[in-house]
Amino acid sequence: MQSTSLRLYADAQYASPYAMSAFVALHEKGLSFELAAIDLDNNANLEPGYAASSLTQRVPTLLHDSFALSESSAITEYLDEVFPGAALYPKDAPSRARARQVQAWLRSDLMPIRQERSTAVVFYGAPAQPLSAAAHTAARKLFSACEALLTEHSPNLFGEWCIADTDLALMLNRFVLNGDTVPARLAEYAAYQWQRPSVQRWVALDRPPL
Numbered sequence: 001m002q003s004t005s006l007r008l009y010a011d012a013q014y015a016s017p018y019a020m021s022a023f024v025a026l027h028e029k030g031l032s033f034e035l036a037a038i039d040l041d042n043n044a045n046l047e048p049g050y051a052a053s054s055l056t057q058r059v060p061t062l063l064h065d066s067f068a069l070s071e072s073s074a075i076t077e078y079l080d081e082v083f084p085g086a087a088l089y090p091k092d093a094p095s096r097a098r099a100r101q102v103q104a105w106l107r108s109d110l111m112p113i114r115q116e117r118s119t120a121v122v123f124y125g126a127p128a129q130p131l132s133a134a135a136h137t138a139a140r141k142l143f144s145a146c147e148a149l150l151t152e153h154s155p156n157l158f159g160e161w162c163i164a165d166t167d168l169a170l171m172l173n174r175f176v177l178n179g180d181t182v183p184a185r186l187a188e189y190a191a192y193q194w195q196r197p198s199v200q201r202w203v204a205l206d207r208p209p210l
Contacts, residue, residue, distance in 0.1 A: 006033035018072035027198035099164040117174035169193035
């Protein structure tokens, strides 16, 4: 399937970690696309025009010609299957499954972290209050999983970079960029991943005031 038109819908603040994941994936694939902003604060995602394209009425949504797909991990898997170029997922089945596991976990768990260290900390430098006991527990769970996944000899989760590295680095940077205590190995990993050109393109987007 050849691309004739690609459009990615993201939140107007460009602060969604899930929109970021799809954006990075498109750049890693070397694809040209239009980036369109949806004003979630004014419920633009619920308007009929957008809702007709986005099954979940959320961001991100990818429009590929007449095919629309929402949910970021579905988008990144679709891009990897449909388009040539750099791989977004590991080649071997166990590592590929583990990468998908990491993505699913980051999207479904660790809610205290997502609530108390929002991406406004990451992309706007917004200060955050001290962590609650629940968030400390979630942080320990996150750090333990990261230390189990990362080896001493690779800057990436599974040898070569994959999209799960971007997702995991963002979760860690909710702490790192707020000045919270993070194990040195994990802070170094997050900093390394953050310098990836595709990630820096997202970081450098022009954002409206909060």
